[in-house]
Amino acid sequence: MKLPHFDYQAPASLDEAVALLVAGDGGARPLAGGQSFVPIMAFRLAEPSMLVDLRKIPGLDQIEIGDEGVRIGAMVRWRDLLDDARLASALPLLPAAIDHVAHYQIRNRGTVGGSLAHADPAAEMPTIALTCDAVIDVIGSKGKRSIPAADLFTGPLMTSLDSDEIITSVLLPAWPASRRWGFQEFSRRRGDFALAGIAVFYDEDASGVVANAHIGAISVGDTPLRLSKAEAALNGRKIDEATLAEVAAVASGEVDPNGDIHASARYRKALVGTLLSRALSAAANRKA
Amino acid sequence: MKPASHHTQNSYVGGHIERVEDYRFLRGEGQYLDDVSRPGQWQAAFLRSPVAHGRIVKIDASAALALPGVHAVVTANDIEGEIPTIPFRRPNPTIGPYAQPIIARDKVRYYGEPVAMVLADSAELAEDALGVIVLDIDTLPPVIAREAAMSDKVLLFDEVKTNVPTVFNADKGDAEAAFAAADYTIRDQFYTQRQTALPMETRGLLAEWDAKLGKLSVSGAAKLPFFNRKAMAKMMKLPEEAVDYIELDVGGGFGARGEFYPEDYLVAFGARKFGRPVKWIEDRREHLMAIGHSRECSSDVELAFSKDGVILGMRGSLYVNVGAYVRPNGMTPVRNAAQFMSGPYRVPAIHLDAYAFVSNKTPAGTYRGPGRYEGCFFIERLMDQAAAGLGIDRLEIRRRNLITHAEMPYPLATVLPSDGRAETQCDSGHHLEPFELVVKDSNWAEKAALQGKLIDGRYHGIAIGSFIEGGASGPQENVRMELHADGKVGLYAGSSAIGQGLETILSQIAADALELPMERIEVFHGSTTYLKEGWGSFGSRATVMGGSAVLDAAKKFLAAFKIHAAARLGVTIEEVTVSEGVARTADGRSVPLAEVVKDGINVDGSFKNQTPTYTYGTSFAHVAVDAGTGHVEVIDYVVADDVGRIINSMTLHGQVMGAAVQGFGSVFSEELVYSDEGQLMVGSLADYLVPLASDYPVVRCHSLESYPSPTNPLGAKGAGEGGIIPVGGVVANAVANALSSFGVKPNVLPLSPSRVWEMIEDARAKA
Amino acid sequence: MKIELEVNGAAVSAEVTPRMTLADCLRHELHLTGTHVGCEHGVCGACTVIVNGDAVRGCLMLAVQAQGAKVTTVEGLSLEEGLTPLQQAFKHHHALQCGFCTPGMLTTLHALLTDEPEASEERIRDVISGNICRCTGYVPIIEAAMDARASYQQSRGDK
Known part of the structure; x- marks a missing residue:
């Protein structure tokens, strides 16, 4: 699994880097940490003509x-x-x-x-x-x-x-200090890609009514997903068992994941609801 | 109960001895195959079939050969005459036509089968060349699943008319009568998934041909250097003495590494044909499709009981997917599953049919505890179901059926057709001893209250199960002991080191037998250059077989020392006594060992034994199941085994614990999944999920030596595999116990989160 | 391309192609074969080396990216003779069998314990979850790492 042949440049400025990419005419690729892209090359799923390493360009690490x-x-x-x-x-x-x-x-x-x-x-x-x-x-x-x-x-x-x-x-x-949030991810082992994951945050009024709900889902679509129906179902509600169950069901219903060798589609769909319920529970119960 | 052993001043054997190998490994000074290079060597890479089943129409390597640094592309057309097939280690009368050819000529039969070998200046260039070889294959319908294979509608081998190379029958007593007389029977179907051993070092070979001497040297040997030398010599049409197998440090074996694979021949062929050293390092992606797979076994099995829970009989069928060809030990898991399914239990009547069927998947071989892990899963699942069905406590039903000391030696089922070891018997032991130890240490009495309980969102379950582990595979092992110029004793062993600590173990045994400090023993092993004949390390044999041969050599070594010492002292041999490396006369004169260096001592020792040893034991698991995610946490895991005689408690625990954790991988996460078209869907370590450090923090081991083996002078038993054998059955039963309120039956492995969750959901839907 | 870097305290240079990984460069150009290659796709951790103080996967870094870097391999962690406290702890706890993953375990733990000599057992488990061992079951590796913490706490104290 040796890497395919490519040329390599490590320019010192963004302008030079862009110029190299332009000259590469679609075949050149920027290289940042390389932790995903190098394995892809090792499997020869990508064979760029040139890697433009960004490591020497100042100002990108702040x-x-x-x-x-x-x-x-x-x-x-x-x-x-x-x-x-x-x-x-x-x-x-x-x-x-x-x-x-x-x-x-x-x-x-x-x-x-x-x-x-x-x-x-x-x-x-x-x-x-x-x-x-x-x-x-x-x-x-x-x-x-x-x-x-x-x-x-x-x-x-x-x-x-x-x-x-x-x-x-x-x-x-910017993130208001009082904002409530939760993150839940489930993978088969530590560090593996998620079978599903949920990121959620919302703001609440003094009585605990939810507003501005944002719910994102990992690994259950072709792209990262926002679960807008679940967000709508959550806004205006207080977090209680009934809300958790209802919002979880809505979230499950609005994703259509694929099955693969690690988990069935049916499982992933349900997992979205489970993780959202747990993330919201953690959000509501976290001491401010 | 201890065997009458040699008396020594030392006590290395039985100790907690740190390993002599560790120093070089810890300093980065180990020498594995890829750490060795030769000037002018070429690097090999293999073009492999991208389809499961098909006819090769054309291989056009012209573009590859045009690349700079690419020297040759070897295909079947470069092999003169018949394509050699790989010899069987355990032949039986019907497997001949299923042997694996070392390269595909007309037909490819699995995804990953070698069709061409590129030789180039570097691995990079060789891989570049693979990308431009034009391979034209007409695909044939793939045969993947058991039903398709056993229907024989599409044949893998047209000339033999069946996809079933062998049906093994395991028999004991009259099973039909036992079932007719039974008060209670339990029958169920099970499946263990396809896996592989996954040593951390991939395979590798470095072949060199000396045209002047007509000698072939193959570095990268493991497990079976002497068998592989014979195989290579035969296939190369060379005299055996013209082939050397050289063993370097080996990064793990676990049954898969060291067997003769197609690449072994091709790399050597390249070296011989082109007169260049040829090196090949298997990459991890091809490792997953090329090294032996194992464990893919389904079963339909049944136990008969009396009403008080005594097993009367066992019957049923096992079906093992052995992949596209029968490899050297491809039948071992099949016959083992049949012979060892009864395991630790007294089963007076047995009839099992074990079908081996071929399919368009990677050919199978062994993986640690071959067949035994599968059989243990089947019977332990049946035992727990029988306990429930009969209304007998799960501990109690086992106590009534575990084999006792009074019954030893205890014969297991006879397996025919014979592969050379149709009959076998447990050699010694009392299964209730480790069982009760585990019951106590696991705190079963208290934990019994947890069964099926929902605590903090997770269901808790416990289970216990027992196992036997075959070891000390025959027929023989040889060692040579030589006094070196520096006064150290060189021990040249036919056994192989595959990472298990062989040097330490053999040093301990030799040091005790010679009454010398371990530092004065130097172990050399695994290469065919050290001995005329040896066997290696398979079937948990190195300690017992190699160790017993060391005792024999040590006896002869001391006798030779006496002869030399007597001559120097001018006395008769009878007047000399030897202890701690010094020969003495009654009147106080002495000759130290180092003084007879010039006289030379060079003795051979051997140990012959066709009777396997059977380590046995029990394990316990406590699990908690998250019904929301299907995740199973192993909260506690305890294993106790009796190994006859402990040589080194530290390495023994290392073997047992390491095997147990591998077993968790088997139960929960490792699976070689194929698509319906026969494409292997697992191509990386991100998909083949072996256990990580964060997964299973708790494993506790206890080792006993209450019942030494009568088969060898050490009293020892093979113990490298037992740790993995009970894990499937015990963990699955613990999961079943945790989820008892749902009535789920975890009969299909692995218990992935998805599968566990689906079992619960399906049970909920039914309720 | 020629690269210049510091490996195990010594200034070295190597002639490399852009596609050569740091692990292959160390092994085949600089003949430091203690760094092992187990998967070449960034999962197994056997090739872990320390670059400018950070444990990194040697198979996921190009040799050309190590221009000017300070690299430490298992050879560089070792004494002229004898074993370091971390190595000694591995031996004492039987935290290695075949030895193939061991260099990556040692480099990873050295980097971790240098930065975090008080690392908890949970933290050590979490970090080592990026290094696959097929032999030991990890339990003794964690025990060895816990044991070795004292020497790293000591050397931090000495600074």
Whole structure:
């Protein structure tokens, strides 16, 4: 399982990187952490003409927390997120989800930008971006643009990025301190891709009535999913047993996952409801 | 109860001895096959069939040969005459036509079957070349499932007219009469899924041909160097002495590694044809499709009982999917499942038919506890169901049926056609001893209250089950003991090291027998260059067979030492006594061993034994099942076995614990899934799910040596496989116990979260 | 392409192609065969090496990406003679059998315990879940790691 032949460049600026991608005419690929893409090459499922390594480009490894939210540079590694104590209050859903990403060694090299560009529906970061209404900043030969997460993911391992575009950062909007959240993922073993996962957050009024429900689902569709029907069912309700059961049923009903060698479609569908119920339960019961 | 053993000043045997191998492994100084390279070597890569069943129309390698650094593409057309087939280790009268050819010529019969070998300057270039070979295959209907195979509508081998190479019959007493007389019978159907051993080091070979001497050297041997040398010599039409098998450090075996595979021949063929060293390192993707699979067995079996829970008889059928060809030991799991299904229980009447059928899947072989794991799962599931049906406590029904010391030796069913060991008997032991130990240590009495209970959202269940483990496979093992110039004793063993600590074990035994410190023993093993003949490490045999041969050699070594010492001291042999490496006379004169170096000591030892040993034991599992996700947590797992005589408690526990955790992989997650078209759907370690460190934190082991084996001077029994054997039955029963309120029957493995959840859902839907 | 890096404390250079992984470079170009390759697709952890203080999969990093890096392999963790406390703990607890996964276990645990000498058993299990061992069942590996913590706590204290 040796890698196929490719050329390699590690430019020092985004402009150079974009120029290399343009020159590669669709055959060149940006390389971030490589933790998903190198295995794909090892199986010879991808044979790029050139890898454009982003590791020398300055300014892509920052985590900035401000009024607009949390801005994460594309080359920020999972490990950097887990080490950043500020996120526990600034965006607690994020480290809770990233804790499920692969294993220790992978988390030392895998990056936020790489994961978003890889667009694996079974991965955590794309679903978190979608759930949080994140905006992804990219640069390419036509200049810079900002892509809402909802418009980035177009299919399994497919995005709306042009072949010469590079993700530079992702902005996850500001998170009120009182916001309630839950993250549940179930995989066959620690670090495996999820059979299903749920990210959820909502705001509530003084009486505990839910508003602004955001529910994202991992690994039950061709892309990361927002469960809009379940969100609608949750808004305006208080979290109690009846709500949990009803919202779980709605969530189960609105996904149509495939079966594979690890789990049947029927199981995955039900698991979405189970995990959502558990995530909401955790959200409601977490001490503020 | 201890055997009359040699008296020694040392006491390495039976100790908790740290391993001598560890030093080099821990420093990164082990030497595995891929750590060795030769100047000018070519690297091999294999083009494998992308379909399960088909006729080869064309192989066009011209584009591959045009690539720089690519030297040759070997196909069946390069083999003169008949394509050699791989010899059987355990032949029986009907399997001949099903032997595996070393390369596909006309027909491919499984996804992954070698059709061409590329030789290039590097592995990268060889793999590049694979991508541009044009392979044109007309597909044939794939034969995947049992029904399709056994209908014989599509034949894998046109010339033999059946997809069933062998039906083994296991018989004892009169089963039909037993069932006619029964008060209660329980019959059910079961399935254990296709798995593989998955050693962490993939296979690899380095073949070198010395044209001047006409000698072939094959590095990368494991398990069976001497058998494989014979096989290679025969297939290469070379004298046996012209072939050497060299063993390096081996990254795990577990039954699969070290058998003769097609690539073994092809790599050697390349080295001989082109006069270049040829190296091949199997990659993990091809490992999953190429190395022996195992365990794919379905059954329809029945037990007969008296009303007080005494087993009267067992009957039924087993069906084993052996894949596309019968490999050297492809029939072992089939005949074993039939012979050992009765396991630890007194079953006076048995009739089982075990069908081996071929299919368009990777050919099967052995995996740790072959056939025994399957059989244990079947009978333990039946035992728990019988206990419920008869209204007898699950402990009590076992106590009434476990074989006791008074019944030893206890004969098992006779299996025909014979593969050389139709009859066998448990050699010694008292099954109630480890059973009661586990009952006590698992705290069964208290935990019984948990059965089926829902606590914090999870259902708890417990179960217990027993097993036997065959070991000490015959027929013989040889060692040579030589006094080295530095005064150390070289021990050259026919046994193979596959990561199990052989050097330590044999050093302990030799050091005790010679009354020398372990540091003065140097073990060399596994290569055919050390001995004229040896056997290797399979069927949990290295300790018993190799160890007993060491005792024989040590006796001769000490006798030779006496002769030399007596000559130097000018006395008769009778006047010399030897202890702790020094020969002494009554009047106080002495000669240390190092002084006779010049005289030379070089002795052969051997041990012949056709009688297997049977380690036996019991295990317990406590599980908690999350009905929402189908996840099963193993909360406690206890295993106790009696190994006759403990040589090294540390390595023994290592074997038992490691095997138990492998067993959890078997029960819960490891499965080689095929599509209906015969495509292997598992191509990576992200899909073949072996246990991880976070999965099963608790395994507790106890080892006993109450009943030494009468078959060998050590009193020892093989103990490398037992840990895995009971896991399927015991864990499945614990899950059934946890989910007893739903009445589910976990009869199909693996118990993946999806399957467990579906069992519960289906039960709920029915209720 | 020529790369220059520091491996086990020594400045080295190697001629590599872009497609060569760091693991293959260490093994075949720099002849440090203690680093093992078990899957080549980033799952088994046998090839784990320490790059600039972080444990990484040697099969998922290109050799060219190690230009200028400080790399430590199992050979670099070892003393001239004898065993380090972590290695000794492995031997004492029988935390290895065939030895193939062992270098990756040692590099992973060394990186972890250097950073987190107080790591809990749960943390160690979680980290080691990225390294497959087929022989031991992991129980003794965790015991060895727990045992070895003391020496890392000591050396942190010494700094």
